[in-house]
Amino acid sequence: MLFTLALRNLWRNRRRTLLTLSAMVVSSALLILSLGIFSGMLQDMLASATEQYYGHMLVNREGYQEDRDLYLNLSSSRALDEVLAGEPGITAASPRLRSFGLLSHADKSYPAELLGVIPQQERQVTTFAEHIAAGTYLPENLENGAVLGAGLAKKLGVKPGDELVFLTQAADGSIGNDLLYVTGIFKTDSSGDKSLVLVGLPWLQQVMALPDKVHEYSIRLSDPRLATEERIRLDGRLPAGLEALDWGMMMPEMREAVASYDVSRFIVVIILYVATGLGILNTFYMSVMERTREFGIAMALGMPPGHIRLLIFLEAFLLGIFALVCGVGIGLLLTLSMQTQGIDLSSYVTPITYAGGTILPRLRTVLEIGNLLVPALLLLLVCLVAAMLPAHRAAKLQPIEAIRED
Amino acid sequence: MVRILFSFFLLATFCMAPARATELNLQELIRSVEDQHWGISSQAVMEMSIKTTNWERTTVMDAWSLGRDYFLIRISEPAKERGVATLKVEDEVWNYLPKVDRTIRIPPSMMGGAWMGSHITNNDLVKASHVDEDYLFKMLEETGATWLVEGLPREDAVVIWGKIVYLIDKSNRVPIRVDYFDEEGVKVRTMEFDRVTTVGDREVPMRMTIRPLEKPGELTVMDYRELAFDVGLDKRFFSLRQLKAR
Secondary structure (H helix, E strand, O other), X not given: OXXXXXXXXXXXXXXXXXXXXXXXXXXXXXXXXXXXHHHHHHHHHHHHHHHOOOOOEEEEEOOHHHHOOOOOOEEOOHHHHHHHHOOOOEXXXXXXXXEEEEEEEOOEEEEEEEEEEOHHHHHHHOOHHHHEEEEOXXXXXXXXXXXXXXXXXXXXXXXOOOEEEEEXXXXXXXXXXXXXXXXEEEOOOOHHHHOEEEEEHHHHHHHXXXXXXXXXXXXXXXXXXHHHHHHHHHHOOOOOOEEEEEHHHHOHHHHHHHHHHHHHHHHHHHHHHHHHHHHHHHHHHHHHHHOHHHHHHHHHOOOOHHHHHHHHHHHHHHHHHHHHHHHHHHHHHHHHHHHHOOEEOOOOOOOEEEOOEEEOOEEOOOOOHHHHHHHHHHHHHHHHHHHHHHHHHHHOOOHHHHHHOO | OHHHHHHHHHHHHXXXXXXXXXXXXXXXXXXXXXXXXXXXXXXXXXXXXXXXXXXXXXXXXXXXXXXXXXXXXXXXXXXXXXXXXXXXEOOEEEEEEOOOOEEEEOOHHHOOOEOOOOOOEHHHHHXXXXXXXXXXXXXXXXXXXXXXXXXXXXXXXXXXXXXXXXXXXXXXXXXXXXXXXXXXXXXXXXXEEEEEEEEOOEEEEEEEEEEEOOOOOOEEEEEEEEEEEOOOOOHHHOOHHHHHOO
């Protein structure tokens, strides 16, 4: 009986109910959309930070990344390949050899970091191939091709087709040096542009006198946000002396950035829902005030105060459910519509680099279940909390005084 | 009062006179120590043995120098690296790589890097010759046979070492040991000299051993097989063309 009563009460002042309802629907739909955009930006930032150098995860000799000691290298082995292939979360792995040395063209020379890679494997873990500003990515058939960062290319004054000399100390103490041909220049707007060069793995192994050796495997995961879990799982299965590192360990500032994103997301939720909550509170307060006489009569006829309280809560709950269904529905539609296309802002804003990640000038959403669930449940909660005060007031009414009131 | 002033004056003269005298002498002394292997001009054959935790190797080099600002060093052994050469002209260092037939100028940012894989840095080659100009020297201890001299950087000097301590043999003004300290005052490198031989009109240590203290067990030994002074070279010899000659 209370349920029917609640429904009827809501329907009685249709305009007010619809106004409140629309405020709730709009706020929750917009919240779902903005959380989707937040997730999209976070994904862009994470992708740019990880996929423009490290990859999502690394496997290397224990302690290698601390000093990048030339001699902490490993041979590619079947055992390791099998371990990597056996992890369903791992979608690709690229072996790399690293060398620091002097890169020279004409009378200019600068220190550089060379990364020896197998082109078709490297392009599965990093996105350099998609950021080629001039020339082409490393071709498979050219032994001594090189793709270097735009900043470094500018300092050296080279363009595709030019020749470079690389000078370093090889692993046997000898002076490693050889010629490279620039095939392309990449521009990622990250720090790698200033010093990084991609070269062929066999070429670098020969210059460094490190045949068949690599320093690390860069790994791509199907979901980079699960890198920590994947790292822990993989760590236990790796051959002795090797370790797995996730992107959060390589880029602690990026992990902080993700954490601060979560906080700002939370703040947006709070602000939006406090505003919505006050709107609901206002509606219910008004409706309780208007019905003082009515409640008085109901109580005089024998309705217990608890039922009055329950009635108001039921009204709020029903309103919340309506708003939730509509809001989530609209929010979902908005999110899905912006998931593939997005809004391009590149003519208004330039990319922002923060904590090693780049936020692209576009509004694109990513659908996450949490982004629907949290706003929906919070909306219901806000509804019930907002109804608390009016419900309490209604339940405390004195029948005689309430009936006398106009 | 007059007596007090007089004794103060006496005291002051006693204190200052030797100090002023040694300051001049010390700079001269360090200059002669740092320049011991460079004459007006010199020609040498050196053997450099390097030992690190991962490898050991020996290279033989021909070297020419003029004053403190010009030198040319070319590897003759091992065969794989024959012709690799380093040219220093004033503050610039160039390397020649015969394998690719290219000359590379070492940029200032790489001056801290190892020279030919040894424990000598490019900076040592460029800056060592200016030590007497960039540091202020003080006599720490004088015994019957040795001087112990400390060098601290001048305020305005751009230097690599926070402190250098020389142990010098008084009889022939030849260094026995030089200790290098970083800016925190930690001893990071020692250089020892022995096999003192008379070349021309002076005594020169023919062997020096460099030990980086942060890498125990590693060392570089420079051994002069041949050394001759005043061999009649001029500046024109120290050219990029000469760098490439084999």
